[in-house]
Amino acid sequence: MLEKVGPLRFTLALQHAGANLGFPNKDGAPSLPVALGGLGISLRDLTMLYAGIAAGGQALPLRETSNAPAGKAFPLFGPAAAWYLRDILRGVALPDGWSMGQGLHRPRPVAFKTGTSYGYRDAWAMGFSNDYTIGVWVGRPDGAPRPDRMGREDAAPILLKLFDLLPADRAPDAPPPSGVITAQNADQLPPALRVFNRAAQSGSAPQARIRPPAIAFPPDGAVVSLPGRSDVIKTVPLKADGGRAPLTWMVNGAVVGSYGQYDEAGFTPDGEGFARITVVDADGRSATARTRFRKP
Numbered sequence: 001m002l003e004k005v006g007p008l009r010f011t012l013a014l015q016h017a018g019a020n021l022g023f024p025n026k027d028g029a030p031s032l033p034v035a036l037g038g039l040g041i042s043l044r045d046l047t048m049l050y051a052g053i054a055a056g057g058q059a060l061p062l063r064e065t066s067n068a069p070a071g072k073a074f075p076l077f078g079p080a081a082a083w084y085l086r087d088i089l090r091g092v093a094l095p096d097g098w099s100m101g102q103g104l105h106r107p108r109p110v111a112f113k114t115g116t117s118y119g120y121r122d123a124w125a126m127g128f129s130n131d132y133t134i135g136v137w138v139g140r141p142d143g144a145p146r147p148d149r150m151g152r153e154d155a156a157p158i159l160l161k162l163f164d165l166l167p168a169d170r171a172p173d174a175p176p177p178s179g180v181i182t183a184q185n186a187d188q189l190p191p192a193l194r195v196f197n198r199a200a201q202s203g204s205a206p207q208a209r210i211r212p213p214a215i216a217f218p219p220d221g222a223v224v225s226l227p228g229r230s231d232v233i234k235t236v237p238l239k240a241d242g243g244r245a246p247l248t249w250m251v252n253g254a255v256v257g258s259y260g261q262y263d264e265a266g267f268t269p270d271g272e273g274f275a276r277i278t279v280v281d282a283d284g285r286s287a288t289a290r291t292r293f294r295k296p
Contacts, residue, residue, distance in 0.1 A: 002035045004196060006284030010034065012248055015255050017052065017059040017074040019045040023253060029278060029288070037117055046126060047135030049076070050113075053089075054128035056177070057082035079177040086111050089127075095156045108169050112159060114151035121145055125155035127163065130171040134162050212285040213243025215277060220289035225296055226269060236293075238265040243281030250278045269293045 002010060007030040011021055022040030023030060030039065044062060052059030056079040061071030076082075089111035112127030123138040123146075136155040140146060176182070186194050217239040218224050227234050238249050238256070245261040252275055259265045269275065272293055280286045 001196065002032055006280075006286075007031055007034045008278070008280055008286055009284035011039070012250075012255065012280060013076060014049065016258075017049065017076055018061050018071075019049055029286070037115060043135050043137045046124070047133060050126040050128055050135065051133040052076050053082050053085050054111075054130075054133050055082075056174075078179075080179040083174075083176055083180050086128075089113055094160070095152050097157070108163065109173075110160065110163050112156065114156050116150040116152075119145045120147050120149055123149055123151040123154040125151055125159040127159050129163065129169050130173065131169040132163070132166055134159055136162070210244050210283075211242035213240045213247060213279050213281045213287050215239075215279055215287050215289040216241045218277065218289060218291045220291075222289070223292045223294055224269075226272065226293050227295070235266040235268050238267065238277065238279070240279045240287070243279065243285065244283050246282055248280045250280070252276050 011030045011034060015021060019041060024038070032038075048062050049059060051062075052074075053076075057075060057077045058073040059076050060073050063070065090109050092112055108129045110127050110129050112125060114126075115124040116122070117124075121139055121143050125134075125136040127134050136159045138149070138151075138154045138158070181189065181193070183189050215238075217237060224236060240247055243261075246258040247261070247265070248258045249256040249265055249267070251267055256267045257265065272295055275291050275293065276288060277291055278286055278288045
């Protein structure tokens with residue numbers, strides 16, 4: 001699924017929502033291991049993203065106090081997709097030891113997901129009910145491995161105990177939003193939905209009619225001169241041919257911004273050196289150029 005969506009397109013959506021991601025190779029584009037946790041993210045940002053699922057697909061910056069100003073919401077996905085995720089995660093089996101006794105009757109339905117990082121360095125559990133979202137991290141401060149310690153056995157019980165300590169939810173279950181299809185298996189789906197096809201979701205002209213994006217400036221291998229004086233700032237224009245707007249630009253893995261087809265995009269280099277410039281269009285297609293910045 002991630003191969004069809006595009007790992008760069010996926011991680012850009014998380015970054016636009018306010019999540020700070022760390023990649024093993026800062027100069028390389030995200031790849032398919034992202035689906036298995038091949039990136040770094042803080043407990044705070046991961047909890048914020050899961051709260052976005054609970055909020056119908058709208059991610060909001062976390063606030064330390066209730067009277068702090070609310071930030072701008074970012075749509076991660078539509079309300080139907082958020083409802084599907086909630087329904088799936090509510091059906092996750094409870095950890096060992098929670099299927100009997102206190103796990104037999106839950107005061108509130110909890111949708112949750114667990115995870116274990118590579119090398120058993122981190123154990124995670126993320127969960128939400130109608131009113132609350134909780135994130136749990138278990139591990140060592142120095143990042144040392146903890147063999148056989150997993151999110152399901154270590155973090156999930158803490159998550160469920162925390163939900164037991166919270167007041168009862170006041171919000172009722174929201175009804176399924178428009179567009180939700182309830183089906184027990186793929187055979188019950190409409191024929192067009194039995195196979196995932198990214199091209200059918202683009203909503204306008206087929207991809208074949210619009211050329212993939214190509215970086216027009218600065219071209220691959222170019223040397224761009226910078227002002228010799230330190231008090232003079234130079235903004236380097238970013239131009240692309242083709243691609244479906246909006247076009248998102250990245251320099252060395254950092255997002256510069258998203259622009260329309262004819263908007264003026266640009267960035268200011270920190271100084272001399274090499275830069276990896278990438279443009280991604282709305283369909284997840286990308287192009288990359290390596291450029292050197294040099295003073296005269």
